[in-house]
Structure formats: C-alpha cells, structure tokens
Amino acid sequence: MRYRNEDDKCYGVAGMTIGLSIFDASDLYTGVTLDADGLDCIQFTPEFFFSGNPRINAKQSWQCIYSHYQISMGLIIADTVCRKMLLDHGTIDRKSKKALLDAMAEEGKELCQLERDEVEPIFDKYFSHLVKVFSNADIRKAIDEMVALLKEHRSFSRSEINDILHQLSIL
Known part of the structure; x- marks a missing residue:
C-alpha cells in the first residue's frame, strides 16, 4: 500500500484499526x-507472523495461516475503503475493486494455496461489510476524530x- 500523503495514511491506519476491531x-x-509504511503501520505480535x-x-498450521490471511485481507480492504470513502468522499470503482481482489487472490494462492473462486466470496463479504461500516455517519465522524488524534500523537498502543475506540463509541 502506498499513501499519497499523511492524511491518506491517517485514514488508512484508522480504517485498519477499525478492521482489527471488526475482525476480532x-x-x-x-x-x-x-512512522512506518503500509501494513507495517500496525505493529503485529509475533504470533501474527506464524509460518508453521x-x-x-x-x-492446524494451515488454519492459523489462513486465519491470518483473512485478517490481512480485511485490513487491506478496510484501509482502502476508509481512505476512498472518508478522505476522497467517493466509492471504489470496478477497476480498483478488481485490482484489489486480484492482489488478494494472488496472496491467497501464495500463502494458502487458495484458488480465486475460494478467495472471491470472502473478499466480497468483507468488502460489502466494510462499505456498510464506513457508510455509517456516526462511524465517519468518529474516524475523523481518530485521524486528528493520530496526526497529533503519531502512534498509540x-x-x-x-x-479511543470506546470513547468514540466505535467499540
């Protein structure tokens, strides 16, 4: 993931933190x-990087890797949807959605030996759910507040x- 500027990054990180909560x-x-790039903005525990x-x-090993792949997919979708909807006040067009799905399908094949037709229903489910979440006016307002806090403090435990999520009534 590449960010255009700090605002773009802040909305992406805010989206991913919401995604972490949504995906439990x-x-x-x-x-x-x-102060990091892409998914590295999220400081994962060593358990997240389990490779067998x-x-x-x-x-059991495959199920763990598959679960973490699904979380990564959700975070990437959350990052993208949050930035597009809240910062750009737009929607994800078909071409962008297809490119995102293509990347997730390739990652699914590499990590979990999944075929595209196995990835697509999960992707569609996550994508639809996250569009609904980020369409909620209360969530939008809370994310704007979270972005302001991120800009001010740069990092949080x-x-x-x-x-913050509790104070903003997101959790």
Whole structure:
C-alpha cells in the first residue's frame, strides 16, 4: 500500500484499526504508528507472523495461516475503503475493486494455496461489510476524530487505541 500523503495514511491506519476491531483481531497487534509504511503501520505480535511449527499438525498450521490471511485481507480492504470513502468522499470503482481482489487472490494462492473462486466470496463479504461500516455517519465522524488524534500523537498502543475506540463509541 502506498499513501499519497499523511492524511491518506491517517485514514488508512484508522480504517485498519477499525478492521482489527471488526475482525476480532485486537490480540494480534501491540500498537499503531504513522512512522512506518503500509501494513507495517500496525505493529503485529509475533504470533501474527506464524509460518508453521513442526510440532503442530499440518491442518492446524494451515488454519492459523489462513486465519491470518483473512485478517490481512480485511485490513487491506478496510484501509482502502476508509481512505476512498472518508478522505476522497467517493466509492471504489470496478477497476480498483478488481485490482484489489486480484492482489488478494494472488496472496491467497501464495500463502494458502487458495484458488480465486475460494478467495472471491470472502473478499466480497468483507468488502460489502466494510462499505456498510464506513457508510455509517456516526462511524465517519468518529474516524475523523481518530485521524486528528493520530496526526497529533503519531502512534498509540493497543490499549490506547481501545480506549479511543470506546470513547468514540466505535467499540
């Protein structure tokens, strides 16, 4: 993910923090920072980077990798949708949505040996849900406030993010 400027990055990071909450993945990160790039703005726990363990059977290992792939997909969609809808006051066109799906399908194939037809329903479900979330006027207002806080402080711990989300009535 590339950001055009600091505002773009702030909305992307805010979108991803909402995504972490929505996808019940708050335990997989320790904080957020504007001083990194792309998904690195989210400071993940070591468990998030699980790539297998010979002591765990193959099915459990794959399920863990698949779960983290789904979270990554949700975060990338949340980042993109939040920036487009809240910062640009627009919608994601078909070409952009297809490019996003193509990237997620390629990642799914590489990480989990998934075919496109296995990725597409998950992608569509997440995409539709996140468009609804970011269409909510109360969420939009709260994200604008969160962006202002991010600009001011540049980074937050997970507990600070949770406090902010509670104060803004997002959680």
